[in-house]
Amino acid sequence: MECGVCLNEYDSRNHVPTLLDCGHTLCRNCIEDLLSSEQKLCPIDRNPIGTRLVPNYELLSLLELRCQNPIRNLNENELKCKNGHFLACSEDFKAEYEGAGLMFKCKLCKREINDGWLCKFCVFPICDECKRWSTDTQEINDPGIVCVKNHKIRLTPNAEEWNSRIGRWKNGKFLCDTCLVKKTGASAQCRTCNFDMCADCLYKLRQVLSxxxxxxxxxxxxxxxxxxxxxxxxxxxxxxxxxxxxxxxxxxxxxxxxxxxxxxxxxxxxxxxxxxxxxxx
Ligand SMILES: [Zn+2]
Ligand SMILES: [Zn+2]
Ligand SMILES: [Zn+2]
Ligand SMILES: [Zn+2]
Ligand SMILES: [Zn+2]
Ligand SMILES: [Zn+2]
Ligand SMILES: [Zn+2]
Ligand SMILES: [Zn+2]
Known part of the structure; x- marks a missing residue:
């Protein structure tokens, strides 16, 4: 999707899609240029561009549907959404959207949050704990060792802590999905699917695949x-x-x-x- 004036792809930083009073969408940059011009008219239908300029949430949430697994696009400590945008640290998500009534739930743990890491363009928030999990744990790169939806999985110490945080298992253990035994300790996880493979199963799967x-x-x-x-x-x-x-x-x-x-x-x-x-x- 691109801005009809400058023909740049919309993004979260320089080309935020922004709604005019007439209903057309242009990037924030071009709108600022228009605002500093004399006429202040929409270039498409010549209506006044108005004063309540807000990001185009419909477009943002449409794009959000394409954006699910932040983990695949890791580049060292930089986190990206699925569309390849960098996530930026923010202390106030609501302020990023100028107070609009959006709800922010961490894409991974599903908790309601108002700070953490955000792709502003795709409305893709994750909390700081999940961000650290995505950058600081080891991604498993063996072919075939993935979750039930073929996502990459990450070796997580104390998987019981995550499972109690999301309310999946509260008794200080987690259920390994591949041996169906309740375990503590390390697990290879996909947090998009809440998938757990205990360390024993991971070891055994490697043996079998070899x-x-x-x-x-x-x-x-x-x-x-x-x-x-x-x-x-x-x-x-x-x-x-x-x-x-x-x-x-x-x-x-x-x-x-x-x-x-x-x-x-x-x-x-x-x-x-x-x-x-x-x-x-
Ligand atoms: Zn533009
Ligand atoms: Zn217009
Ligand atoms: Zn989270
Ligand atoms: Zn994005
Ligand atoms: Zn297991
Ligand atoms: Zn069996
Ligand atoms: Zn998955
Ligand atoms: Zn057969």
Whole structure:
């Protein structure tokens, strides 16, 4: 989306989309030029540009829909929204929008906030704690080790603290979505999806993925790791090994035979296989 006068893409700093009284939108810069001109008319319909110049919230919130996961666009300590805008630190979000009745909820923890980090253009706020999580924890870059929606995940110490903050688990533990065990300590998290993979599962998944070519179904087809299996078909699955149902975890899958293994069952097969190879040697 670009300003019809200067043809620059709208952004949060130099080209904030701003609404004129007549209903047209131009960037803030061009409007300031118009204000200092003699006629002060909208260049599109020649109506007076008016005095109540506010950002175009409709446009801002439309763009917000494209803006979901701030974590992917990290550049060292700089945080960007999905559209590539830098987030700026702000002590008063409402003042940034000139007092308009917008509500600001942290995109990650969903708490209501009025300070923290903001992409002003996309109305993309996150709180300071979530910002620090996004910049200070380690992103996992192994292929295939992602959340149920294929987002990158980050290794978070004390995952129980986050889970109690968002009210998901309040008993000082968190539920690992991939082994369904309540845990404390480190977890590989996607905070957009509230996805947790405990440190044990992370270790096991790495082991399995390094030998995944040895996994087969009962009819000897190779199994394929599908981290987004449940979200892509919108349905949970039952593991053919342990019979447990999983609604937020990937599957080692044979589509032909509808055969699924959870991470733990896949790992125990790999371990058995390794041991039998050792016995042969
Ligand atoms: Zn402009
Ligand atoms: Zn106009
Ligand atoms: Zn937050
Ligand atoms: Zn943005
Ligand atoms: Zn686990
Ligand atoms: Zn996710
Ligand atoms: Zn299983
Ligand atoms: Zn099969």
């Amino acid at each position: 030998m995944v070519e040895y996994l087969i179904c009962k009819n000897k087809h190779p199994l394929v790791w599908l981290p987004d299996f449940v979200t892509s078909r919108n349905k949970d699955f039952a593991c053919n090994g342990c019979k447990k149902r999983f609604n937020k975890s990937g599957s080692f899958n044979c589509g032909l035979c509808r055969f699924d293994l959870c991470i733990l069952c896949a790992e125990s097969r790999i371990v058995k296989m390794r041991n039998s190879i050792h016995e042969l040697l």
